[in-house]
Amino acid sequence: QPIILEDSNNNSDRNIHLHPNPPHRSHPGHTPSILSKMCACGTLLRPHLVSLAFAILAASLFAPLAAGDRGRSSVPRLGGLGGDAEWVFPVLTAAVAAFGMLYYLSQMSKPIPPGSKSNLPGSKPVSPGSDPVPRSSPPDAPPRDDGRAETDDSTVSPAAKLRFTPFAEASKKEVEERAKAEKKRRHAQLETADREAKALFRAKKHLEAAAKFTEALDMCHEIGNLDKQAITLLNNRSAMYERAGEIELAIADCDVLLNLDPFHEKARVKRMRMYESRDMFSEALTEACALQLRFMKENSDALRRGVQKTPPVAQSKIEELVKEILPGEVERCWTAVLERREKRGGGVRFPIAHTVVQLMSSFSSYDGWFEQAEKDVPVVDLTQKIEGIAEDVLPRARYLMRRGKKFAYEKKFKEAAADFEDALKSINAHVGDDDDATVKFGRDYPRLLEWVGICRHLRYDLSGALDCYEICALLEPMNVELMVRKAGIKMDDAQVDEATELFDVALGLEPDSRDVLLHRSNLWLLKADVDAAKKDLERLISLHPNFLLGRLRLATVLMQTNDIPGARASLEAAGRICPTSSDVHSYLGELRFAEGDLSGAREDFEKAMQLDPLNPTPYVNSGLATMQTPGPNGLPDVREAIGLFEKALVIDPQFFTAYLHLGQLRLSIAQSIMEAREVVELYDRGLRECRSKDELNDLCSMKVLTMAQINAAMQLKMETFR
Numbered sequence: 001q002p003i004i005l006e007d008s009n010n011n012s013d014r015n016i017h018l019h020p021n022p023p024h025r026s027h028p029g030h031t032p033s034i035l036s037k038m039c040a041c042g043t044l045l046r047p048h049l050v051s052l053a054f055a056i057l058a059a060s061l062f063a064p065l066a067a068g069d070r071g072r073s074s075v076p077r078l079g080g081l082g083g084d085a086e087w088v089f090p091v092l093t094a095a096v097a098a099f100g101m102l103y104y105l106s107q108m109s110k111p112i113p114p115g116s117k118s119n120l121p122g123s124k125p126v127s128p129g130s131d132p133v134p135r136s137s138p139p140d141a142p143p144r145d146d147g148r149a150e151t152d153d154s155t156v157s158p159a160a161k162l163r164f165t166p167f168a169e170a171s172k173k174e175v176e177e178r179a180k181a182e183k184k185r186r187h188a189q190l191e192t193a194d195r196e197a198k199a200l201f202r203a204k205k206h207l208e209a210a211a212k213f214t215e216a217l218d219m220c221h222e223i224g225n226l227d228k229q230a231i232t233l234l235n236n237r238s239a240m241y242e243r244a245g246e247i248e249l250a251i252a253d254c255d256v257l258l259n260l261d262p263f264h265e266k267a268r269v270k271r272m273r274m275y276e277s278r279d280m281f282s283e284a285l286t287e288a289c290a291l292q293l294r295f296m297k298e299n300s301d302a303l304r305r306g307v308q309k310t311p312p313v314a315q316s317k318i319e320e321l322v323k324e325i326l327p328g329e330v331e332r333c334w335t336a337v338l339e340r341r342e343k344r345g346g347g348v349r350f351p352i353a354h355t356v357v358q359l360m361s362s363f364s365s366y367d368g369w370f371e372q373a374e375k376d377v378p379v380v381d382l383t384q385k386i387e388g389i390a391e392d393v394l395p396r397a398r399y400l401m402r403r404g405k406k407f408a409y410e411k412k413f414k415e416a417a418a419d420f421e422d423a424l425k426s427i428n429a430h431v432g433d434d435d436d437a438t439v440k441f442g443r444d445y446p447r448l449l450e451w452v453g454i455c456r457h458l459r460y461d462l463s464g465a466l467d468c469y470e471i472c473a474l475l476e477p478m479n480v481e482l483m484v485r486k487a488g489i490k491m492d493d494a495q496v497d498e499a500t501e502l503f504d505v506a507l508g509l510e511p512d513s514r515d516v517l518l519h520r521s522n523l524w525l526l527k528a529d530v531d532a533a534k535k536d537l538e539r540l541i542s543l544h545p546n547f548l549l550g551r552l553r554l555a556t557v558l559m560q561t562n563d564i565p566g567a568r569a570s571l572e573a574a575g576r577i578c579p580t581s582s583d584v585h586s587y588l589g590e591l592r593f594a595e596g597d598l599s600g601a602r603e604d605f606e607k608a609m610q611l612d613p614l615n616p617t618p619y620v621n622s623g624l625a626t627m628q629t630p631g632p633n634g635l636p637d638v639r640e641a642i643g644l645f646e647k648a649l650v651i652d653p654q655f656f657t658a659y660l661h662l663g664q665l666r667l668s669i670a671q672s673i674m675e676a677r678e679v680v681e682l683y684d685r686g687l688r689e690c691r692s693k694d695e696l697n698d699l700c701s702m703k704v705l706t707m708a709q710i711n712a713a714m715q716l717k718m719e720t721f722r
Contacts, residue, residue: 582612
């Protein structure tokens, strides 16, 4: 755009337009000569005059022919037309004249290139950089006044340039001074608005103060390049809105501010507080995590050196927010679990063999049926018997029950459950009621009901298992072991009081029952009554000193009460009972871990894994010990620990402790948001394996916290949590 400057020579309104390449024009102090004007006109019209001359020449040549004697015999004839051709010459004359005019018009429409003298063929072009003015002109002659702008400033004389320079410099300086003055004035207005807003805040006129901050923000936008001031004003205005109860407006200001500066601590604290006041706990947790991530990022070096720093958000506040979110998240996840379970036909998958054997061996009847199944014929023979008497219901049901026990002995519990269910279905279809089934099937009928109840309980079909136990209890009302099994279902269903009543009845019938004392200790631990649990277990050991599971359970309780010598004595006794027990070495490793003997603990865990590679507990314990053991560089071998946790989950997909430790470890080394999302997928995988709401709590809690950390990192535009 041209720079408009006021003419400093007079006070008129005339303006001088300065272009980057000023056009040649007449100016004061120069009067073109007549000769130079004629030369300029000749140069301009030369190609057009040639075209016009060519047209006149053509017309003059043919005009005599057209006006000659029409009767001359020498006029040629045109073959094929016959007769005279007197009309031919006028036509030719007109055609040539038209051609000449067209050529003339075409030349008139062509612009003359700057720096060239002529477009006519044979004219000498002017080379770039050469002087287009004829050599006869003096070198200091002023530029020609032909109305065309030159492409090079070299054609403007130095004198002309000097005449324009003072106007340009004066104008630029004046514009700059005016701009500075205007900017200073706007800044003064901005400061005034800010002071007035703060005065209104002190007067507790919060909405009026917000309006003044709005005026100041508008000035920031007008002035430009004041992002820092705008951030401060937004923060102040959001505070005014919050004080005035306009939470939506306050949050909106925080949103804009944090888009400009994601690490603004005051805005995040404020938005967390407002989210919490509106019961938006998930959003508040995200803000808390953003504050923690900002703190860790800004103090990473100090934290790495072990320097104590106070985080901006207390851990108790984060736990409080998670606690508010958890019930809704647990309910949502549990609904999803039930829907998947319904699609799958009810129930959950069987626990791994190691877990089932531990549960079954906790009852006194385990040794009896185990020895009986061990002595029975192979599965192949029993299958042949079943196929041979397919139509005889009761004998077939007995063979199905025998084969089910054989499958259980071989740790094929899914196949065992199918045989027990098939046998019960056959009997119920053949007899009228339970009493009739007892008469026809004998004492095997209550045992069959008990086996079906056990398998249903293992698949966490609590109502189905309880139905079987209730029928069995009607047939055997004094069966103490059956009462304990019913109490176990009540405990899993969080009906602690009913379970307590069943244990009391069972102890009244059999005060020294091993089953009652062992399983009631679990009830006491569920109630967090460690002393009562210890009392039951000590009585159990006094009555049954060689009961391995009782020794192991007592050692666990003693470790919880920090009675390390007593726990060691109990474990050493368990080792003498069964030196090849994987569980004994796993418990010994836990004891050494508690004592701080990490290398000894890892040795015991390794021994436990060798004795039973399908026992997942020592893998998890070894992973925890690895994370506490510094390597050659002073840091633990994180990859080894991750591998141990992953191995535990391969063995037992329902080992929820492994999900928790593996998720936390993988999140701590996540290099990207994508890797962090994989941790959420890990927790989802564990949630799909949950059998009850209680099992959902810990995994849901970790998932909620991980999602909040991911959202916080995205708001901070961080690619990693470190």
